Amino acid sequence: MEQSYNSISQDVVEKYAHLSSEIKKHNRKYYVDDSPEVSDAEYDALYRELQKLEAEFPELINADSPTQTVGSKPSKAFNKIQHTIPMLSLGNVFSEEELNGFLDRLYRYLKLDQTDKIEIFAEPKIDGLSCSIRYEKGVMVHAATRGDGFEGEDITQNIKTIKTIPHKLKGDFPEIIEIRGEVFMLRKEFDILNQIQKEKGEKVFANARNAAAGSLRQLDSSVTATRPLDFYGYALGEVSQSIGQTQKEIRESIISYGFQGAEPVALCSTVEQLINYYKKMEIERADLNYEIDGLVYKVNNLEYQERLGFVSRAPRWATAHKFPAEKAVTVLEDIDIQVGRTGVLTPVARLQPIGVGGVVVSNATLHNKDEIERKDVRIGDHVILQRAGDVIPQITGVVLEKRRSDSKRYIFPNSCPVCGSDAIQEDDEVAVRCQGGLICDAQAKERLKHFVSRPAFDIEGLGNKIIEQFWDDKIIRSPVDIFTLENREQRDEINIKEKEGWGELSVKNLFQSIQDKKKISFNRFIYALGIRQVGEATAKKLALHYKNLETLSQEMINAKDKAGEAYNDLISIEDIGASVAKDIISFFNESHNQEILDALEKRVEIEAIEETINSDSPVSGKVLVFTGTLVKQSRSEAKALAERLGAKVTGSISAKTDYLIAGDKAGSKLKKAQNLGITTLSEDEWITLSSQKD
Numbered sequence: 237m238e239q240s241y242n243s244i245s246q247d248v249v250e251k252y253a254h255l256s257s258e259i260k261k262h263n264r265k266y267y268v269d270d271s272p273e274v275s276d277a278e279y280d281a282l283y284r285e286l287q288k289l290e291a292e293f294p295e296l297i298n299a300d301s302p303t304q305t306v307g308s309k310p311s312k313a314f315n316k317i318q319h320t321i322p323m324l325s326l327g328n329v330f331s332e333e334e335l336n337g338f339l340d341r342l343y344r345y346l347k348l349d350q351t352d353k354i355e356i357f358a359e360p361k362i363d364g365l366s367c368s369i370r371y372e373k374g375v376m377v378h379a380a381t382r383g384d385g386f387e388g389e390d391i392t393q394n395i396k397t398i399k400t401i402p403h404k405l406k407g408d409f410p411e412i413i414e415i416r417g418e419v420f421m422l423r424k425e426f427d428i429l430n431q432i433q434k435e436k437g438e439k440v441f442a443n444a445r446n447a448a449a450g451s452l453r454q455l456d457s458s459v460t461a462t463r464p465l466d467f468y469g470y471a472l473g474e475v476s477q478s479i480g481q482t483q484k485e486i487r488e489s490i491i492s493y494g495f496q497g498a499e500p501v502a503l504c505s506t507v508e509q510l511i512n513y514y515k516k517m518e519i520e521r522a523d524l525n526y527e528i529d530g531l532v533y534k535v536n537n538l539e540y541q542e543r544l545g546f547v548s549r550a551p552r553w554a555t556a557h558k559f560p561a562e563k564a565v566t567v568l569e570d571i572d573i574q575v576g577r578t579g580v581l582t583p584v585a586r587l588q589p590i591g592v593g594g595v596v597v598s599n600a601t602l603h604n605k606d607e608i609e610r611k612d613v614r615i616g617d618h619v620i621l622q623r624a625g626d627v628i629p630q631i632t633g634v635v636l637e638k639r640r641s642d643s644k645r646y647i648f649p650n651s652c653p654v655c656g657s658d659a660i661q662e663d664d665e666v667a668v669r670c671q672g673g674l675i676c677d678a679q680a681k682e683r684l685k686h687f688v689s690r691p692a693f694d695i696e697g698l699g700n701k702i703i704e705q706f707w708d709d710k711i712i713r714s715p716v717d718i719f720t721l722e723n724r725e726q727r728d729e730i731n732i733k734e735k736e737g738w739g740e741l742s743v744k745n746l747f748q749s750i751q752d753k754k755k756i757s758f759n760r761f762i763y764a765l766g767i768r769q770v771g772e773a774t775a776k777k778l779a780l781h782y783k784n785l786e787t788l789s790q791e792m793i794n795a796k797d798k799a800g801e802a803y804n805d806l807i808s809i810e811d812i813g814a815s816v817a818k819d820i821i822s823f824f825n826e827s828h829n830q831e832i833l834d835a836l837e838k839r840v841e842i843e844a845i846e847e848t849i850n851s852d853s854p855v856s857g858k859v860l861v862f863t864g865t866l867v868k869q870s871r872s873e874a875k876a877l878a879e880r881l882g883a884k885v886t887g888s889i890s891a892k893t894d895y896l897i898a899g900d901k902a903g904s905k906l907k908k909a910q911n912l913g914i915t916t917l918s919e920d921e922w923i924t925l926s927s928q929k930d
């Protein structure tokens with residue numbers, strides 16, 4: 237060790253010290269003073285240079301290095317932690333009617349009778365930041381933010397400063413356990429903190445949640461230690477052993493390990509009980525010593541929770557019941573139009589700035605043309621603005637008594653404000669869409685931003701601003717251009733390093749960050765294409781179903797024939813109906829898109845993905861068809877279960893079908909299967925088969 241340290245030249249040591257202190261200075265400017273002196277790109281360049289030096293001379297690293305201290309600009313300086321079990325969000329209900337809808341869905345999915353009881357465990361929805369804390373043999377090993385749900389930021393050092401979080405668990409705990417819950421700040425502590433901040437002439441926080449967020453994301457955990465953060469546990473991540481049969485028991489176990497839980501909670505078995513709890517909490521809310529933005533209802537029985545599973549990014553077995561949004565009245569000064577990735581023209585209200593729900597709002601969405609007409613919103617009007625939780629502020633109506641005689645009706649454009657093409661509202665759509673497609677700069681830019689965004693190619697060095705700049709300078713006009721940047725720079729066709737704000741090093745880093753992301757999983761790749769209605773969940777289903785780009789492209793060309801097998805195959809995929817299918821097919825049948833795909837395929841490496849769960853189940857890789865009425869499971873539960881077990885569920889019998897599961901009153905499909913000699917199973921046989929491990 238000593239020897240290698242000696243071999244580092246004085247130059248390197250000095251360079252290291254200089255870089256390290258520069259970065260610390262910029263961190264302070266950014267986080268503490270709120271007045272950064274350098275652009276993000278410049279900061280990143282310095283940071284990467286430091287990382288590179290440390291990689292070359294690990295002996296230089298000390299605990300004080302900016303790469304080691306926890307806290308800072310989260311996506312840049314925190315280490316990443318993969319969640320072994322994703323951290324999901326929650327669906328919402330806002331009314332009794334929607335709550336009934338949620339409960340009905342539970343009964344339907346579980347195929348239970350309304351006379352059966354589904355207990356719901358209800359708890360406060362704490363307005364803070366969620367966090368997952370991992371313990372092994374009872375000792376905290378790390379803690380992470382939710383991040384994108386799959387990967388969070390390592391905030392272990394900061395979490396360790398929170399007094400109400402145990403470093404060691406008490407009592408009888410499983411060998412591995414991840415406790416999930418909310419980091420927040422008590423109201424009175426928040427008031428005191430703001431008082432102190434004010435006295436010190438430092439940043440005053442808009443609300444307790446922001447204060448908690450700012451405090452948790454400190455670069456220096458000794459700053460976090462001075463902040464009065466708190467924690468309530470409410471859920472589990474990975475556990476090596478069950479700690480209860482119900483949500484209520486989980487909560488009790490979490491508390492027995494030394495955590496606090498939010499109070500009061502309620503175990504309800506009827507919708508009336510839930511509503512009573514809601515009404516009680518609506519009144520008590522103001523007196524609670526912490527902020528809540530609603531309640532969370534969770535199916536109490538864990539076996540049911542498991543059967544219900546997840547839809548996309550939220551559990552079917554839980555929902556949030558939000559409190560009504562806070563409202564305010566302000567003046568609508570103007571309406572601007574934003575053109576999105578798929579050409580939709582969205583009207584945005586420019587407002588006289590006003591504080592609502594703890595933040596100052598100066599823009600709000602007006603959704604679409606019909607919405608403006610329905611609400612009869614006019615420029616100059618006093619409008620009612622509402623903001624609920626983290627939802628974008630909305631305009632809910634106009635104060636007619638205050639309407640001025642000079643208020644102006646807004647005429648929705650019938651051409652795109654960016655490219656001038658016609659903007660048309662199609663019969664079955666609410667959206668007015670720019671018809672310019674590829675010639676519309678706004679659409680093209682938005683698509684590029686989507687292409688490089690976090691759930692897509694995730695190219696860190698290419699933020700929105702840089703995409704805009706490179707678009708305007710004609711350096712990047714299509715996704716393919718991203719991957720030819722380095723070559724073109726070398727051949728002097730372009731000259732990024734001479735541009736303002738750029739230099740040798742930042743250009744090198746940019747190329748590196750592109751290089752690093754050339755390998756991409758097939759689902760992310762599909763998502764990156766920005767096909768209308770194809771979000772992350774659908775992209776994943778397509779990737780699993782078609783395995784590679786060549787097959788997908790070819791099948792989508794074949795699927796143009798709606799009577800053919802390829803089309804049927806496409807709409808047999810869960811969640812893909814006629815409308816989504818139409819958008820996918822038209823994307824792949826557009827010749828320009830095919831050219832881009834061909835070019836991309838040569839420049840990036842697309843990796844197939846596999847369904848990891850249960851590849852050893854007896855139905856894994858098998859093609860299943862369900863027909864007739866099932867009694868113990870709903871059709872959707874049966875289908876979801878089959879897919880979780882690695883089977884493919886299709887809608888029609890063919891020679892490729894392995895099993896037909898025939899419920900009551902099975903008709904023509906059963907006959908066809910018998911004719912083809914396909915194994916048919918009763919519902920009970922299916923349940924036995926699906927519960928076998930292998």
Ligand code: IVH
Pocket residue numbers: 324325326359360361362363364365366382418470471532551554556
């Ligand atoms: S349970 C899979 N319980 O709300 C379900 N979440 O909008 C995981 N939250 O990300 C969440 N209080 O940050 C749960 N009692 C509570 C909660 C709660 C607050 C937050 C949490 C979550 C968000 C979803």
